[in-house]
Amino acid sequence: MTLRRRLVVAISTLLVVVALAFAGVALVQRSYLVSQVDERLRVLSANTKALVAVSTRAEAGTGAAADLLTDVYVGIHKLNGTLNTVLAPDAEPGLVPVLLGNERDAGPVTRATTGGSGERVRLVEAPLAQRTVVVALSMGGVEAASRRLVIALALAWLAVAAITLLVSYWVDRLGLRPIARLTAAAEHVTATGGRDPVLVETDHPATEAGRLGAAFNAMVTTTSAGQEQLRRFVADASHELRTPLTTLRGYSSLYAQGGLVGEDQVADAMRRINAEAGRMGRIVDDLLDLTALSDGAALDLRPLELGEVLEDLAADLRVREPGRRVTVQRSGATGVLADSDRLRQALTALVANAVKYSDDGTPVTLSAEQRGPVVRVLVADRGRGIPPQELPRVFDRFYRVRDTGERGSGLGLAIVAAIVTAHRGRYGVDSVPGQGSTFWIELPGRPARP
Numbered sequence: 001m002t003l004r005r006r007l008v009v010a011i012s013t014l015l016v017v018v019a020l021a022f023a024g025v026a027l028v029q030r031s032y033l034v035s036q037v038d039e040r041l042r043v044l045s046a047n048t049k050a051l052v053a054v055s056t057r058a059e060a061g062t063g064a065a066a067d068l069l070t071d072v073y074v075g076i077h078k079l080n081g082t083l084n085t086v087l088a089p090d091a092e093p094g095l096v097p098v099l100l101g102n103e104r105d106a107g108p109v110t111r112a113t114t115g116g117s118g119e120r121v122r123l124v125e126a127p128l129a130q131r132t133v134v135v136a137l138s139m140g141g142v143e144a145a146s147r148r149l150v151i152a153l154a155l156a157w158l159a160v161a162a163i164t165l166l167v168s169y170w171v172d173r174l175g176l177r178p179i180a181r182l183t184a185a186a187e188h189v190t191a192t193g194g195r196d197p198v199l200v201e202t203d204h205p206a207t208e209a210g211r212l213g214a215a216f217n218a219m220v221t222t223t224s225a226g227q228e229q230l231r232r233f234v235a236d237a238s239h240e241l242r243t244p245l246t247t248l249r250g251y252s253s254l255y256a257q258g259g260l261v262g263e264d265q266v267a268d269a270m271r272r273i274n275a276e277a278g279r280m281g282r283i284v285d286d287l288l289d290l291t292a293l294s295d296g297a298a299l300d301l302r303p304l305e306l307g308e309v310l311e312d313l314a315a316d317l318r319v320r321e322p323g324r325r326v327t328v329q330r331s332g333a334t335g336v337l338a339d340s341d342r343l344r345q346a347l348t349a350l351v352a353n354a355v356k357y358s359d360d361g362t363p364v365t366l367s368a369e370q371r372g373p374v375v376r377v378l379v380a381d382r383g384r385g386i387p388p389q390e391l392p393r394v395f396d397r398f399y400r401v402r403d404t405g406e407r408g409s410g411l412g413l414a415i416v417a418a419i420v421t422a423h424r425g426r427y428g429v430d431s432v433p434g435q436g437s438t439f440w441i442e443l444p445g446r447p448a449r450p
Contacts, residue, residue, distance in 0.1 A: 004176050011168050015161055022153040029149050033142040037122045038108040041135055044072065045126040048133040052076070055087035073097065073136040077125060089138060097121050097136050104132055110139060119143075178213055189220060237398070241283060244276035286411035290397065293418035299339040303446055306377055307334040309344060310366040313351050317364065321355065325363040332370025335446040338423055343443075346419040349412045350379040350439045358383030358436070374425075374442045385433040394429060416441070 044051055055074040073095055074087040081101075088095050094115035103109055103125040110122055120143070123136035251260075251269045260266050307330040314326045336343075354364050358381040367378040386394060393399045395417040398410040420427045420441045431437035 003179065004172065007168060007171065007176070011164055014164060015157075018160055019157055022157055026146065026150050026153055030142065030146040033145055034122065034139075037137050037139070037142060041108050041122060041124045041137060045124050045133070045135045048126045048128040051135065052086060052128065052133060071138060073121065073123075073134070073138075075134040075136075076128070077132040077134050079130060083134060092117060092119070092138070095119075095121070095138075097123050097134060099125075099134070103134070111136075182213055182216055185216065185220075237283075237287065241280060244280040244283075247276040248273055283411070286415060289415055290411065290418055293342075293415070293422050299342060299422060301337045301339060303335060304338045304340050304343065305335050306343075306368045306375055306443075309340075309347060310368055310377070313344075313347055314366055317351060317355070321360070323361050324355075325361075327363065327365045329365065329367040330369070331367075333445060334368040334370060334375050336375050336423075336443045337446050338443060342419045343423070346416045346441070347377065347379070349416050350441075353412060353439065354379050354381035354383070354437070357381065370445060371442070373445055375445045376440055376442045378438055378440045380436060380438040382436040385435055386429065386431040386437055387433055388431075391429060391431060395427065 051074060055069060055072075069087055070090045072087060073085070073089055075097070076084045076086060077099065078084065083096065083099060085096060092113075092115075095113050096115045098112045098114060100111070103111075103123065104127075106125070108122055108124050110120055113119060113121055117140075119138055119140045121136040122139050122142075123134055125132045125134050127133075251273050254260055255266070255269065260269055307328075310328050310330075314328045317324065317326050351364070351366070358364070362382045365378070365380040367376075367380070369376055369378075395413045397414040399414075400410045416439075417427055420443070423443055425441055425443040427439075427441045429437055429439045
């Protein structure tokens with residue numbers, strides 16, 4: 001059963017229960033008022049002789065008797081069936097009850113009347129010698145009170161129904177309809193396999209349904225972006241691996257067909273095969289690193305001085321390139337909690353990138369400085385720089401800046417981004433074409449020892 005149908009059933013049940021409760025209140029109230037009339041009839045008919053005597057005096061105009069019995073009908077029911085009125089109510093002087101012949105010893109009963117406004121009366125027939133006395137009281141007051149109560153309860157029920165329907169409409173509009181749209185969107189996304197993402201409208205984001213819709217939209221957007229990134233990743237990986245595989249297949253086919261003659265050609269072919277195999281192995285290793293970091297591989301976090309790491313990298317670079325000036329700058333506390341191997345891998349990739357895209361002999365500056373709660377590391381070169389339109393994508397997988405003439409897997413900076421993200425840090429690059437680039441990372445600083 002759907003939520004909307006459950007809501008309809010619950011509202012209908014509620015209204016029926018309230019209606020039955022109101023009807024019960026009306027019946028109980030009417031029964032109480034009738035019992036009050038019956039009690040008065042019982043008191044009046046307890047002594048029929050006295051009642052007839054008092055009624056005769058009241059009819060004659062005696063003051064006390066007239067005031068006592070102003071709303072009472074008293075009549076003598078003879079053996080021949082005729083009913084003689086002794087006393088009639090002041091408001092209905094022509095009132096006569098309609099007797100059916102079964103009133104004697106039946107207790108209080110309700111009967112119609114003639115000669116008046118047609119109101120019904122409650123009467124009792126009590127014995128008096130060879131006759132009976134009929135004592136009746138008008139039911140007009142009881143019926144008027146019951147009628148007013150029924151009208152009041154009916155209006156109250158209508159008010160309850162109106163409020164309930166308004167609340168139901170509000171719940172349906174703010175809760176059920178968004179959930180229905182969300183369900184339809186989820187079913188559509190499932191049916192299309194996520195290839196056709198659908199976003200739901202969130203007219204009221206402050207409600208639970210609105211927050212659920214916003215979360216669904218965020219999930220769909222993230223999933224769509226992830227799928228697009230996965231498709232692009234597979235396409236790029238296939239493209240990168242196709243080149244070395246083509247080379248390997250080509251040389252192996254050439255060798256099988258006898259196209260390689262002489263030791264020099266075979267040696268050259270083997271050198272090329274070995275180079276392409278090594279390149280393909282490096283691509284696979286980088287992909288494995290990215291996969292491990294993306295899957296949340298555990299980091300061995302230990303205290304690490306970034307300034308000392310930069311000094312080691314600078315020393316290594318000076319050995320490899322003695323003609324290049326390498327400067328290390330340190331400012332403030334540069335201690336962090338990090339995985340030493342992973343962080344060294346990231347910084348080594350940034351240094352290698354600075355060397356790769358700058359001319360021989362141009363200086364490289366490595367800096368570590370404290371900036372509030374974080375430690376910022378900068379690797380600056382004076383190379384060719386990066387065009388502004390390329391900056392947003394330099395950390396993407398398999399992305400290489402165009403028109404550089406350099407070959408590579410395009411995974412180095414992507415691995416740097418993954419390592420820094422795993423350390424809950426930030427990364428970026430500032431570059432001016434023709435003047436150089438500055439790659440930077442920020443990591444949470446290590447609290448000082450007390």
